[in-house]
Amino acid sequence: MSDVILQQILAELQGMKSEITDIKSDVKNLHSEFNTFKSEIVAELVTIKADIESIKEDTRLIPLIQQAVSEVNAEVVANRVTLERIDRTLRGHDATLDVLARRSIDQEAELKRLASSA
Template sequence: MKSEISDMKSEISDMKSEISDIKSEISDMKSEISDMKSEISDIKSEIASIKEDTKLIPLIQQAVSEVNAEVIATRDTIERIEETLRGHDVTLDLLSRRSIDQEAALKRIK
């Protein structure tokens, strides 16, 4: 009988050890689950931030479109100014030649 009691005590001791191991594993699992919850919370926060940023895309596209229109209008204006300046250069060249011709004619008259 003592032997049976001793065997039962040994089995109980083994069971307690196994229970302790299981509790430790459960504790580790709880810790991992807590870490996962924290990571999920961070991911949700990042997703919310991305959604907010995504809402701005149409506004950014509109702003880019408006800037492109202004650039095109400015380019057209610059091209017109350059064309006018080329015309003025020709006119100035003709006027300078006339002035030189007139000065030469005046020198001959004197």
């Protein structure tokens, strides 16, 4: 082979070697970026798993909360009935007190009339 052809082959091989070196560099960069991306995803997954566990725990409490709300609601209804009964009783007492007050005024007036006529 001639020197010119060998020089062309050598130049081609050096160009290929340079391209392979560039490709290796690109692959290393991609690998580094991939590892960074993978680490970020793993960190996000850990956070998501913790959030899911927290939601599961909160969800487990829902029946207890519903039961507590139901019990409180029953107490409110019972207290409402009691308050209505107390209100009716107080109205009855008000009417009785009004009658007694009028009697007392009538009796005082009668006593004054008897005292002035005596």
